Amino acid sequence: MKQRDYRKKISLSETGPGDAGKTGSWRILRPVIDPQVCIPGRRNAPACYICWLYCPDGVISRTVPPGIDYQYCKGCGICAEECPTKAITMVEESSLLKE
Amino acid sequence: MQIIETGNVAAALGVKLARAQVIAAYPITPQTPLTEKLSEFIESGEMQAEYVPVESEHSALAVCIAASSAGARSFTATSANGLLYMHEQIHWAAGARLPLVMCVVNRGVGAPWTIWNDHQDSISQRDTGWIQIYANDHQQIIDSVIKAFALAEEVMIPVMVCYDGYILSHTHMPFDVPEERLVDEFLPPYLPPYSLDPADPANLNTVTMPDVRPDVRGDTAPGYMEIRYLLHKDMLEAIPAFERVEERFRSVFGRGSNPYIEPYRCEDADYIAVALGSLSYHLRDVVDTLRNEGVRAGVMSVHLYRPFPDELIARALSGCSGVVVFEKALSYGYQGALCSDIKSALYRHTGEPGGRPFVVNYILGLGGREITTPDLLDAMRSSCSPDGGSGDETRWIGLRFS
Numbered sequence: 001m002k003q004r005d006y007r008k009k010i011s012l013s014e015t016g017p018g019d020a021g022k023t024g025s026w027r028i029l030r031p032v033i034d035p036q037v038c039i040p041g042r043r044n045a046p047a048c049y050i051c052w053l054y055c056p057d058g059v060i061s062r063t064v065p066p067g068i069d070y071q072y073c074k075g076c077g078i079c080a081e082e083c084p085t086k087a088i089t090m091v092e093e094s095s096l097l098k099e
Numbered sequence: 100m101q102i103i104e105t106g107n108v109a110a111a112l113g114v115k116l117a118r119a120q121v122i123a124a125y126p127i128t129p130q131t132p133l134t135e136k137l138s139e140f141i142e143s144g145e146m147q148a149e150y151v152p153v154e155s156e157h158s159a160l161a162v163c164i165a166a167s168s169a170g171a172r173s174f175t176a177t178s179a180n181g182l183l184y185m186h187e188q189i190h191w192a193a194g195a196r197l198p199l200v201m202c203v204v205n206r207g208v209g210a211p212w213t214i215w216n217d218h219q220d221s222i223s224q225r226d227t228g229w230i231q232i233y234a235n236d237h238q239q240i241i242d243s244v245i246k247a248f249a250l251a252e253e254v255m256i257p258v259m260v261c262y263d264g265y266i267l268s269h270t271h272m273p274f275d276v277p278e279e280r281l282v283d284e285f286l287p288p289y290l291p292p293y294s295l296d297p298a299d300p301a302n303l304n305t306v307t308m309p310d311v312r313p314d315v316r317g318d319t320a321p322g323y324m325e326i327r328y329l330l331h332k333d334m335l336e337a338i339p340a341f342e343r344v345e346e347r348f349r350s351v352f353g354r355g356s357n358p359y360i361e362p363y364r365c366e367d368a369d370y371i372a373v374a375l376g377s378l379s380y381h382l383r384d385v386v387d388t389l390r391n392e393g394v395r396a397g398v399m400s401v402h403l404y405r406p407f408p409d410e411l412i413a414r415a416l417s418g419c420s421g422v423v424v425f426e427k428a429l430s431y432g433y434q435g436a437l438c439s440d441i442k443s444a445l446y447r448h449t450g451e452p453g454g455r456p457f458v459v460n461y462i463l464g465l466g467g468r469e470i471t472t473p474d475l476l477d478a479m480r481s482s483c484s485p486d487g488g489s490g491d492e493t494r495w496i497g498l499r500f501s
Contacts, residue, residue, distance in 0.1 A: 001253075001254075001255055001292045002292060003292045003293050005292070006196070006255060006292035006293050007293060008321055008325075008329070009196050009255065009321070009326060009329045009330070009333070010195060010196050010293075010303065010304065010326065011303065011304045011305065011307040011320075011321070011323075011326060012293070012301050012302070012303055012304075012320075013301060013302040013303075013305055013314070013315075014299075014300075014301050014302075014314065014315050014316075015300055015301075015315075016315030017315070018313075018315070019302075019312075019314055019315050019320075020305075020306070020308065020312065021308060021312040021313065
């Protein structure tokens with residue numbers, strides 16, 4: 001059996017963004033970062049990055065301030081839980097839709 | 100080379116000749132001597148393979164799944180509750196499309212605890228997506244193990260080779276051990292179409308969406324349902340593939356026959372008994388006696404049970420007046436699974452209801468209850484008449500209530 005044919009018969013994920021599709025559509029709570037409270041945001045310098053470290057999906061960037069890729073963020077809330085300054089708030093997606 | 104050995108040794112020799120590279124198994128009666136023999140072969144250096152001792156059957160099959168995913172030819176064996184303990188991984192191996200081979204040395208299932216032979220263990224794994232082959236004697240065990248690797252690797256579906264505990268596993272019989280050189284010709288080293296590669300990592304069989312999805316390259320990757328549909332489709336394609344394997348086997352080793360069924364005195368038979376495994380050979384004695392009494396009886400064993408060669412089986416049975424299915428297992432609350440499958444095949448492939456043979460179902464030998472020739476003869480005598488098929492309830496042989 002050729003590898004090309006075989007790969008159509010099994011579930012095989014390679015490393016890379018979004019092999020499970022645009023998983024951001026799973027999200028019901030959106031993490032929103034307040035740059036006034038966030039340590040790198042407040043200092044305007046690379047620091048902390050606890051959210052980047054803990055994010056299980058690798059969708060938070062090590063930038064000033066950190067950015068979140070909402071195409072793939074599933075809204076698990078680990079970043080908000082771990083943020084030492086409580087700079088991340090989980091906001092209902094439905095409330096954002098109404099805006 | 101002709102030798103006289105047990106069925107378990109026949110299976111172990113088949114695995115050795117097939118040059119399996121990884122073996123993981125947990126001992127359970129009556130499979131134990133098979134895996135002990137394999138570990139002896141490896142320990143003595145006669146066989147180049149990794150033997151992975153494990154703490155359970157679930158782990159045994161998990162090891163084989165991992166080894167096969169890494170591209171190794173892998174084998175395990177078990178019986179009864181050990182097989183049931185693997186159940187989750189049995190489905191997994193089929194969905195992952197890994198060409199494993201497993202011997203199931205058939206034994207009854209607890210409760211109540213039993214160590215004796217029936218077919219409930221492998222029959223209850225019928226719907227897992229594994230190919231199931233039933234062997235009738237020692238020659239068929241060793242040959243089936245070798246053919247099973249060839250078939251599994253052609254269609255990328257795992258195969259169970261099932262044979263009767265004790266009746267075959269622990270009895271000595273003469274059989275031919277194929278020459279190593281010829282087995283190498285028939286079964287070249289396994290070249291996996293895909294295997295795990297640390298330089299190009301991948302995640303296999305993780306959560307798969309209900310719908311199809313674009314993969315990292317932007318190609319459409321199959322969803323769960325596509326993967327399962329292809330397993331079914333390829334199972335059906337394994338029917339002609341088995342014939343091709345059998346033909347190749349015949350051309351290399353000079354022996355072989357119908358890979359699906361084994362009919363005996365069925366050509367002109369009015370009544371045909373059907374069974375899986377060694378029971379079909381026991382029934383040959385009964386058929387001979389009935390023939391001497393002027394009853395045109397025959398017996399047919401089913402070698403390939405999944406995928407079910409329904410059209411061929413219906414054709415083999417359509418000319419007779421009655422089919423008598425003897426089973427050492429059943430689907431509780433209905434009837435024997437083989438009986439249901441045969442009825443379904445006849446319904447699909449024969450004409451008007453009046454033109455179909457009747458089908459009766461006998462349940463016998465559960466948990467090793469002795470199956471005697473006079474009992475089989477009585478059952479056949481009462482079924483082999485124009486009204487022998489009246490009543491649709493399963494008939495039980497050998498029950499003793501005081």
